[in-house]
Amino acid sequence: MHKLVTLSALPVAGTEEDFSVDSTGFRTTTFSAYNGVKHGQTKEHQWVKAHLCAGAKTNIVAAVAITEGNGADSPQFGPLVKKTAD
Numbered sequence: 001m002h003k004l005v006t007l008s009a010l011p012v013a014g015t016e017e018d019f020s021v022d023s024t025g026f027r028t029t030t031f032s033a034y035n036g037v038k039h040g041q042t043k044e045h046q047w048v049k050a051h052l053c054a055g056a057k058t059n060i061v062a063a064v065a066i067t068e069g070n071g072a073d074s075p076q077f078g079p080l081v082k083k084t085a086d
Contacts, residue, residue: 016055051076
């Protein structure tokens with residue numbers, strides 16, 4: 001996936017000068033058994049988080065990192081910016 005993101009950004013690489021770093025969560029359709037055992041709840045969606053660096057003009061994704069739903073944003077910032085600069 002990382003290679004596909006890089007390849008898709010190449011056609012507009014010279015166009016972009018400004019980038020934004022942000023993240024968002026995605027709900028999966030897989031349910032956690034933990035809450036069923038501990039709290040008697042039978043269904044709770046699990047989440048994953050996509051951290052990305054996107055171009056301000058074209059909105060092209062230049063770099064991406066996927067973490068667990070509770071993954072912090074700040075540790076991803078440096079590597080995303082470095083990957084985008086490369």
